[in-house]
Amino acid sequence: MSWNSVVGQHSTIRLLQHAIAHDRMPHALVLSGEDGYGTLAVALAVARCMTCENVTTSASLDACGTCHSCIQASTLQHPNIKLVCALPSGKADVESELAPDVLDELAHQLRTIAEDPYEAFGLADATQIRISQIRELKRELAMSAAQAGWRVVIIHHADEMTVEASNAFLKTLEEPHHQVLLILTTASPERLLQTITSRCQTITLSPLDDDDVVTALVEQGVNANEAAIVASFAEGNLATARSYLNEDLQAERAEAIDLLRTALRGKGFRGDLVEAVANQADKRDRRRALRTIRLLALWLRDVQSVLLAGAEAPIVNIDQREAVQKFAAGFGSADLVHALDLLETAARDIRRNVSVQLTLLTMLMDLRSLFHSAVKTASA
Ligand SMILES: [Zn+2]
Structure with missing residues (x-):
């Protein structure tokens, strides 16, 4: 129920399932690769799998899709799943201070990627993850869990953290919390502080096979012929392939x-x-x-x-x-x-x-x- 939203990336999925099954998930992961390879899709699948109430008893190592947690996670309304992303420049420093129209846009985008994690995610004019956001995250992590079990924080495009935010985040990494998994997605891992990457396990997603791109496009209703042409243009990036559809x-x-x-x-x-x-x-x-x-x-x-x-x-x-x-x-x-x-x-x-x-x-x-x-x- 969670992994089937990921296109391709079979070896990465096996690796992550193995880590979950043997309780060996590191407390921090870097998912490195272009958005269209599925970094966010994999991050969300991990988050759903880790928060499912039945996954420990499930032989398939997949979220059950029916428990209370899964239902909340399916629309990204789960209190234990948090997504941190760059916010538009302006007065607001943290999510709660954003203007109503920006909050609406954020909610809309969250609903969209909850359904389709290959859709573009990111607010207009938002290029930085600021220190205030990391401080807020730290406060939240310090409080007792909103709901028992794992909490998963996804820092989307972690390379967009400012230097101050990166340094604050480093402190969070140095003091791991029990049952908290931090996932950083990035297409530019070299832009992360080396002190951050050295404390995370990095998984590099490869470009998708053209066949996987074609299958995904056909599933969304594109005809096979167009899908083949578009896929051959996309260099393994599903988001790029979709942009060519227009x-x-x-x-x-x-x-x-x-x-x-x-x-x-x-x-x-x-x-x-x-x-x-x-x-x-x-x-x-x-x-x-x-x-x-x-x-x-x-x-x-x-x-x-x-x-x-x-x-x-x-x-x-x-x-x-x-x-x-x-x-x-x-x-x-x-x-x-x-x-x-x-x-x-x-x-x-x-x-x-x-x-x-x-x-x-x-x-x-x-x-x-x-x-x-x-x-x-x-x-x-
Ligand atoms: Zn479940």
Whole structure:
């Protein structure tokens, strides 16, 4: 009931279950990794498991989902589960002093992540966890437990603690409380005080497998084809994958491949190509240009797969299998590794602020000469 909200991360889950089963949970954990790998999802699953009234008697080492604790934990209303996060800059120093609209937003976000821990969590303009929050936490921990059993404190994005907050937190770490588990999530463990990390057990979450991302997306209702494309963009980060769902990647892919086709056309291609690139670069959108390049790379990798493994090769652009095959048949003699290098170079130039228009045009002209000379050589 708690672990099934975590996508992938099977070895981490086994490790944590083992620690719970053998009563060897350290008093402080750092869960290191990007949000979209599931740091918060794992932290919440641990918190739910540790606070379940039946877990000690449960052979499955999972929260039962039905006890009083589990029901409270399911909506993050459990008095023994506390989540500390950065608060917006302003007068309020602690949660209880926040303006009503900010409190509403916080409550809303807590409800959201209680249901779906891969949703973005964090208040607008909130970049620091302040010392007053850590002091408040210490006061709460010093008081007797609100409810018997384990208390779990999650410091979300612990690297956002100010220096003062970090030093105050260090004192809390040095004086462990009975049945209190502190979990720090961070994508930048190097930004934590070394004196803090040395007192915690660090678990590093790895990027998710593309398959796990696809499965998670399909479960939320995304069609399999789109899920496969989006996952191949996301580098194992479910949150990133979801952010791509809002972009019209299928249309962008069509435009990207159209650019390549225009570049490969016969006489008179030049005017069309300049115009097509100008249309794209007109948006002065580097992110968009990088996606175009990435979509072309996926396309060429699919062509490569078909050339290596035949018509039924596993490809990302599954809805475009016929077009991929046709391209492979037409330009299969070209050096695709070199073509992918050209894309890589263009992406690097765009990141280094070289003109988008110039970079795309150069890349497409280079691809043109690469593909055409291969065809000429093959037919000679
Ligand atoms: Zn339970």
